[in-house]
Amino acid sequence: AQSVSQHNHHVILSEAASLELGCNYSYGGTVNLFWYVQYPGQHLQLLLKYFSGDPLVKGIKGFEAEFIKSKFSFNLRKPSVQWSDTAEYFCAVKSSGGGADGLTFGKGTHLIIQP
Amino acid sequence: DTGVSQDPRHKITKRGQNVTFRCDPISEHNRLYWYRQTLGQGPEFLTYFQNEAQLEKSRLLSDRFSAERPKGSFSTLEIQRTEQGDSAMYLCASSARGPDTQYFGPGTRLTVL
Numbered sequence: 184a185q186s187v188s189q190h191n192h193h194v195i196l197s198e199a200a201s202l203e204l205g206c207n208y209s210y211g212g213t214v215n216l217f218w219y220v221q222y223p224g225q226h227l228q229l230l231l232k233y234f235s236g237d238p239l240v241k242g243i244k245g246f247e248a249e250f251i252k253s254k255f256s257f258n259l260r261k262p263s264v265q266w267s268d269t270a271e272y273f274c275a276v277k278s279s280g281g282g283a284d285g286l287t288f289g290k291g292t293h294l295i296i297q298p
Numbered sequence: 299d300t301g302v303s304q305d306p307r308h309k310i311t312k313r314g315q316n317v318t319f320r321c322d323p324i325s326e327h328n329r330l331y332w333y334r335q336t337l338g339q340g341p342e343f344l345t346y347f348q349n350e351a352q353l354e355k356s357r358l359l360s361d362r363f364s365a366e367r368p369k370g371s372f373s374t375l376e377i378q379r380t381e382q383g384d385s386a387m388y389l390c391a392s393s394a395r396g397p398d399t400q401y402f403g404p405g406t407r408l409t410v411l
Contacts, residue, residue, distance in 0.1 A: 187340075217399070227341070227389070227402040273340050284354060285331060286400060288340030 185210040187274050189289035196264055197297050204259040204292050206248075206274030216257040217275040217286065218248055227273070233257065234279065244268070269296045300324060302403035304390050310409045311380055318376045319406045323392030330373050331400060332365055333389040334358065341389050347373060348395075380410045 190205040208214065218230040231242025238250040248259045257274060271293050275286040303322045311317050323330050328349050333341035344363070346354040349370040359365075362380075367373040377384055387407050391400040 219402075226404040229399050229401070232399060275340070284329070284346050285333075285343030285356065286341070287343065290338065291340050 185214075185276055185278065185287040187276050187287055187289035189272075189274055189292050191292050192290065193293045193295075195295045195297065198266055199263050202259070202261040202264045202268070202294070204272055204274075204294070206257045206259065206289060208255050208257065208274075208276040208287075210255075210276060210278065213279045215277045215279045216248075216250060217277070218242065218246070218257070218259050219273045219275060219288075221271040221273070221291075223270065230259070230272075264294075264296050266296045266298050268294060270294060302390055302392050302401055304388075304403040304406050306406055307404060308407050308409075310411065312411050313382060314379055316376065316378045317380060317408065318374055319388055319390075319408075320372060320374050321390030321392075321403060322372045323390070324401055327392035327394050327401075328370065329393045329395065329398075329400075330367055331391040331393075332373070332375050333391065335387040335389055335405070336385075344375075377408075380408075382410045384408060385410045 186209040188207045216233040219227045220230045221227050231240050233240045233250045241247045246261050271291045273291045274289045277286050305320045330347045332344040335341045344359050345365050347367040350367050362378045365375045387405040389405045390403045393400045
């Protein structure tokens with residue numbers, strides 16, 4: 184069975200600080216990887232995704248993530264955060280080899296950006 | 299708005315009652331998913347449809363839960379004899395065929411008293 188671990192449940196940063204949110208997954212086969220964001224009062228939105236190819240993927244709003252297969256990791260980064268980045272961030276994984284199609288999510292990281 | 303829509307947005311019910319939620323996916327998306335999210339947790343997969351066929355069910359989907367997608371468009375999720383432990387946000391998502399992104403709706407928040 185797949186599992187996703189997000190190491191930081193709560194992160195507080197000041198504006199302009201750099202951000203890195205950790206995500207590790209457990210699965211033996213090939214995977215698709217996702218970061219979703221949920222802004223206060225809004226629904227889940229896709230930030231970025233990795234299916235294949237370049238392991239460094241860029242998403243919306245200046246976010247990027249790097250897939251490191253040997254470490255089973257897909258960490259999310261942003262060089263300079265803004266107050267509007269305050270949100271809940273979820274890492275998710277799906278098998279890319281057919282079969283199970285549902286996403287497995289981590290527990291999420293609540294990010295608070297202080298002005 | 300052409301995103302995933304869910305109805306109702308909020309539902310309060312008494313323990314033992316039946317409830318039904320509806321999800322309208324993005325048009326032409328043939329895959330539809332239901333998830334459940336409780337406080338402090340990420341969404342948990344419940345079930346998945348490709349067109350009208352229910353192809354996958356999680357062990358979280360007990361006998362009291364049933365989902366349908368009769369014409370391959372909208373879907374309903376019914377919970378019979380609700381329990382307090384069913385209180386959660388129920389999320390619907392849809393995707394196009396192939397290994398594509400799942401787009402989520404706003405969810406239905408269920409409170410069982």
